Amino acid sequence: MNTEILKEIGMTNTEIKVYVAMLELGHSLASVISRKSNVERAVTYHTVEKLIRKGMASHIIRENRKYFSAADPEKLGDLHKDKEIILHEAIEELNRLKMASKETLSVEVFRGVEGFKTVLDDIIRGKKPYFIIGYTGRAPKISKFWYAHWQKRRIKNKIPRYVLVDKGNEKQDALKYSMTKIRIMSEKTITEPKTSTIVYGNDKVLLFLPLEEFAGIRIKNKEVHNSYKEYFDILWKSAVNV
Numbered sequence: 682m683n684t685e686i687l688k689e690i691g692m693t694n695t696e697i698k699v700y701v702a703m704l705e706l707g708h709s710l711a712s713v714i715s716r717k718s719n720v721e722r723a724v725t726y727h728t729v730e731k732l733i734r735k736g737m738a739s740h741i742i743r744e745n746r747k748y749f750s751a752a753d754p755e756k757l758g759d760l761h762k763d764k765e766i767i768l769h770e771a772i773e774e775l776n777r778l779k780m781a782s783k784e785t786l787s788v789e790v791f792r793g794v795e796g797f798k799t800v801l802d803d804i805i806r807g808k809k810p811y812f813i814i815g816y817t818g819r820a821p822k823i824s825k826f827w828y829a830h831w832q833k834r835r836i837k838n839k840i841p842r843y844v845l846v847d848k849g850n851e852k853q854d855a856l857k858y859s860m861t862k863i864r865i866m867s868e869k870t871i872t873e874p875k876t877s878t879i880v881y882g883n884d885k886v887l888l889f890l891p892l893e894e895f896a897g898i899r900i901k902n903k904e905v906h907n908s909y910k911e912y913f914d915i916l917w918k919s920a921v922n923v
Contacts, residue, residue, distance in 0.1 A: 686771045690757065695720055699728045700737060703751035704779045708741060708787075710748060736795030739899075741788045750789065752799055754779070755806065787901040797823050797895040801831055804881050805838055811881035812913045813844045815866075818853045819877070823895050832858045845916050847875075851923050864920035880909045 684697050692700070702718035703709065709717075715725040729749050732738035737752045754775035791800055797820075804811055821828050832855075835842070841860045846853075848865050856863055877889040884903040890896040900906075 687757075695724060695728050696732060699725055700732060700751055701775070701778060703729075703732075703738060703749060704754070704775060706750075708748040708750045710746060714749060733791075734793050734795060736791065736793070736797075736799035739789035739791050739796070739799075741790065751779070753803075753806075756799055756802070786905075787899075789899045789901075791895075791897045791899065793895060794824050796897065798827065798831075800887055800897055800899055801828075803885070803899075804879070805831070805834055805840065807882040807885075808838055808840060809882060810841045810843065811879055812910065812917075813842060814878040814880075814909075814913055814916065815876055816844045816846045816850060816853070816856065817875050817877050817889070817891075818850060818855055819889065819895075821855045828855070836860050843913075843917065845913070845920055863923040864917060865923060866916055866920050878909065880906060880913055882906070 684694075684701075687697050688694075698718040698720055699714060702714050706713060706717055711725050711729060712722055714720075714729065715722040718725065720728065729738055729740075732751075733740065733749075737756055738749055739752065740747050740749045742748075754772040757772060757775075791797070801820075836859055839860070841862070844856060844861060844863045845866050846856070846863060851863055851865055875891055879887040879889070881887070884901055884906045886900045886902075886906055886909045888898040888900070890898065
């Protein structure tokens with residue numbers, strides 16, 4: 682493919698090679714990505730970590746080994762709104778390269794501010810209502826101005842959210858955006874440590890881990906999604922309206 686547009690948005694030759702290799706391979710070990718991209722293994726590790734920090738890659742653990750995968754090419758458009766039009770053709774071509782996953786279960790880890798943006802942008806792309814269990818209010822602290830803009834995009838796309846909060850958390854400013862319905866959970870359902878669980882799309886669940894830096898685990902599986910949604914529905918029925 683023509684990689685010049687990717688260079689224009691600041692990707693290095695090595696980042697392009699590694700990212701394209703991950704798209705074509707799906708979840709893979711760094712050693713496999715190294716061979717596919719023809720990039721030295723140590724450099725591959727370093728490059729993948731850089732891509733993870735940019736929200737352009739993620740990893741899972743299987744049998745104590747780390748497997749890496751590329752984020753959806755649409756992330757490039759999210760990162761570079763000013764070049765979204767000229768990126769369109771490149772994104773289409775990258776999507777054609779992407780290996781269609783045959784897995785019924787996918788578990789990915791996202792870290793840092795860009796990882797946070799990647800998973801939230803995925804919610805908007807789904808254009809469906811989403812459901813939160815245990816809102817902690819950490820999102821605005823991770824990226825305050827970006828998060829406010831993201832909320833405006835959510836509302837523009839007419840995506841409602843349904844939020845279950847612990848008593849005392851219901852008056853947070855971030856819950857005052859429109860298209861938001863809030864209920865307070867029973868004290869019996871409050872758990873420690875404080876985490877947020879987001880159920881969205883047709884088959885995705887996102888777990889926000891209670892760490893200083895953003896870390897999230899995204900599970901893609903229809904049965905897991907349905908199980909969490911059923912749990913949300915039970916809590917919602919017993920919760921108190923705000």
